[in-house]
Amino acid sequence: CLSLTASEFGFIGLIRAPEHEDGVGELEIVAIHGFHAPPHFFAEHRVIPLKPNIFNTVVLENRPVRTADAAADPHRVGQPSGHPPVGAFMGVPLRLDGAPIGMIGLANRAVPYEDDHERLVLTYASLISVLVHNAQLYERLQQTNTWLERLVTERTSELAQARDALAEKASRLQVVLTDT
Numbered sequence: 001c002l003s004l005t006a007s008e009f010g011f012i013g014l015i016r017a018p019e020h021e022d023g024v025g026e027l028e029i030v031a032i033h034g035f036h037a038p039p040h041f042f043a044e045h046r047v048i049p050l051k052p053n054i055f056n057t058v059v060l061e062n063r064p065v066r067t068a069d070a071a072a073d074p075h076r077v078g079q080p081s082g083h084p085p086v087g088a089f090m091g092v093p094l095r096l097d098g099a100p101i102g103m104i105g106l107a108n109r110a111v112p113y114e115d116d117h118e119r120l121v122l123t124y125a126s127l128i129s130v131l132v133h134n135a136q137l138y139e140r141l142q143q144t145n146t147w148l149e150r151l152v153t154e155r156t157s158e159l160a161q162a163r164d165a166l167a168e169k170a171s172r173l174q175v176v177l178t179d180t
Contacts, residue, residue: 073089
């Protein structure tokens with residue numbers, strides 16, 4: 001997407017369910033390219049609260065957003081120290097069954113993003129959404145397999161204990177029957 005849109009940097013963010021009582025979800029940046037910051041920057045700013053601003057409008061309103069100059073956009077709320085300046089910006093939602101699950105953001109094209117760029121990135125976003133969904137399904141499958149394996153191990157142990165107890169009772173019964 002970066003080379004096809006002549007963008008300086010871009011990212012993919014996925015929505016995380018609210019972990020706090022305020023019910024505000026978060027956007028976790030899971031991939032970034034073209035932006036090289038120290039590791040502590042990502043540790044501190046990898047998760048972004050989903051509050052209204054130019055950036056989050058993409059997922060909050062489930063629609064593409066473009067601006068020729070993010071720094072001058074009225075919906076801008078600033079950016080963390082160490083983040084490169086953002087001029088032209090385009091964000092498109094990642095959707096699953098029509099609902100947003102995250103977004104792709106691209107920034108710093110020399111000239112504003114156009115309709116063709118938006119269509120291209122929306123197409124790419126639909127492919128990424130399928131990949132994300134498949135990865136989530138695979139993760140759930142792995143968790144289910146782990147749970148089932150643990151359950152089988154527990155049940156096997158219980159059956160072995162029951163077998164041993166039954167064998168002990170059968171042995172006692174045999175002794176009683178032999179003595180009579």
